[in-house]
Amino acid sequence: MAQAGVILDKDQFNCSICLDTLKNPVTIPCGHNYCFNCIREHWNQNDILGVFACPQCRQNFNPRPTLARNTMLADVVERFKTVGLNGDVIESFAEADDVECDVCTGRKNKAVKSCLVCLASYCDLHVQPHYESAAFKKHKLVTASKQLQETICPIHDKLLEVFCRSDNQCICYLCLADEHKGHDTVRAEEEVQHRLGQLSDMQQTCQLQIDYREKQSEELKQAIVSLSRCARGAIEKSDAVFTGLIRSIELKRFEVKELILAQEKTAIAQTEQLLSLIHKEIAELKKTTAELNRCSYTEDHIPFLQSYQSLPAPPALSPPLSYRQHSDLPIGALMDAVSDFKGLLEEVCQGGFSNIYEKVKDLIIVGPLNSDPLPGQTVALMDISPRNIECNRNPFISEGFVPMFALSQTGTRPSTVFRQKNLQRRSHSRRK
CATH class of the missing domain: 3.30.160.60 (Classic Zinc Finger)
Structure with a gap:
């Protein structure tokens, strides 16, 4: 270096923060060099503000740069600390973590x-x-x-x-x-070589295990992605099915409402017709009553007898029309029919949900690991059965869920027990 005409000064290898020789030097993006601990502590103080600047040129960096050791500069600094510019050996005092020279007197140098x-x-x-x-x-x-x-x-x-x-x-x-x-x-030395061979085999085995587990990890990640995709598809399809069911129920509700309103309209029209006829007969009866009253107040006998001969006879009433009292209206029978429909619908829904729950419950996504062990490896099987997995259960299904209804042997159709009871109840009501 001296022969090439390059003049170096010890201060060129000093950290501008601690003003001492660089220790574990790092280079930040602007090109300046600092001790690793010095620049790290300096930026830690400004971490709250989110400002990371060079202490010399004040250039800001965002995000915070990653500190990496400058290996070449570290070798140059280490060489400069032990060898002078002309190749002369200079003193390098030992620090707390260094090994001291056993020959030096006074302040001991660092042993190499x-x-x-x-x-x-x-x-x-x-x-x-x-x-x-x-x-x-x-x-x-x-x-x-x-x-x-x-x-x-x-x-x-x-x-x-x-x-x-x-x-x-x-x-x-x-x-x-x-x-x-x-x-x-x-x-x-021979035992070291023998142990190094064993160590190499152990390292190779560990690397094979790492590769094997990493492969399993990637496969499980892909399984998670596939499972999530299938779950979302199942949710969308089930939502479409239940949306159709809800629309069908809404349509039936509208039809029942329209049926009731139509019956109400017909009954009201018939009642109004009956009321019109009754009002007409009442008017005629009142007219006849008025003439009879007028004749009854005549004091002369001859005019009374003459008027009596011309008095109209009371009008004949029309045949009585049949109608139901309020207590005989078919509201109770209607509500019984609606209740029966509700019971049948609940039975079908509960039976269908039980069938769905049983299918999902028996679906095993991940089972115990039964893979073959690697060479020189003993694989411990991991029991990840449902009883040993802490999972989020359905909040609407209690522990030990037992359906309160029976299924057929195929498990696809609900039982007819509830339907038979309703039919029996309706037959009893008809007999009454």
């Missing part, structure tokens, strides 16, 4: 490597002898770890390099001659 032979951790400066000196060529360097002491045998203070399969634990070579003598032992 741990030696399993030296049982110590080194920073970039103090690990250089392990790369340059031939005396350290056989030492094994690993990524710096705080658990370095756990790789040491607590009995012999030697590196744990052997795995005892009999006791399922890591041991050192001196343990082979003591309590682990004669056990099934292998080198730790």
